Amino acid sequence: MIKNLLDDYFDRAGQPLRNTEFKYKNKNNFNITHVVEDDEFRILNHRFLFSKDSIKSIWRHQDWMMGDRSIDFTFFYEKYVKSISVRYFEDTVLGIKISLTRHDWLISDPDFRLPYIYGKSDIELWYYLDKETLNLHLSKCRLAYDYKSKHSVTLLDHGVKKNKGAYLYGNTEYRYSIDRDLNLYISDHNIDKFTFPIVIKSNNSKRIFTYLRSYRWLDGWKKIKEYLS
Template identity: 40%
Template sequence: MIEDDEFRALNHRIVYRDGAASSVWRQQEWWNGDCSLDVTHLKDGIVNAVSIRYAGNAVSAVKLSVTRTDWLISDPDHRLPFIFGRADLEAWYYAHENRLVLTRARLAFDNSTKHTFTVLDQGVEKKTSAHVYREVEYRCALDGGIRLMIDGKDPRRVNWRSNLSADDARALFKYARSYRWIDGWDPVAELVEIRD
């Protein structure tokens, strides 16, 4: 599916497995030459997403997100297959000195109430924190990356690195530009997860 709303050109590819969407790929070309590639994987009730901002072949930023399938909502603009109604974690990495650096991170984002709990941003760095929102408990540590424990209906851990090398950025870009994204989230996890 290709759309052009005179502000951006959108190109979607959706993979269905067992009668349901399992992966969504989206490319957006913005009016100023910037582009973004978004890959979202839905598996076992968990949604993992990577968004790569680039111009030409240069990656300027990466956003990683984790949410749940029951938190996806219809896009009010009717341009996207869905948007995140809520998200457990969103983390932004920006280019700095030939690498991507974790610069912003927030927990418990809720689109309807605009609630969020920021753990890292300009002027904010919570080395350890705990937060409860709508019966979900988050315990987070910024220690060589972001280490998050999520308790509640779907308990799990998220451990993402604080820096991604230039090679990691190129590998993520290649993953999203080629059809490797069809293989699932594992290639992304191998690059971004902390290996203790």
């Protein structure tokens, strides 16, 4: 599925009407396809990391209004697709979003800008900056998001906090608890456990930011997991 989505994206990006630049390089035995699109509204900067013919990860940089920028890193690993997005201004991390989805839940972008969007996701977590401590606090979280039906289960948001529970959506069961960490058990054919922090310390958010700004992200998700622990 992801291969078809990327093939369609490269075809769209290569159309003469788009202001697009393609570059190719080999680094650390990986093939990188670098695509920069400038539509005079925003600049999308993608790097696609391939090992042989298989996609390993995708890096994206995007400029927003008022000087805000974001770096997104998506890692394709076996059953799950893991993604982290860092929103920043100059050298200050303003927020982080973490998402967990599946390969076959990715769908075409209806706006024809991104390689894909999430048709569904297991969990999405938003961390926002505390200006006094410079730590990032988990401020919003939802389970079982479905783009088509707009279904989701909010665990944490303004005025909402569900500390423990279980939820069945389709053939997938979610069990979670929020205490010092957020622990999530996903059960379909197997049971998979994930742990997410309630607070990302400022030194760790800086480490994540530094990791994603350079080509260190070629090393995959292992360091991200370390900085989130």
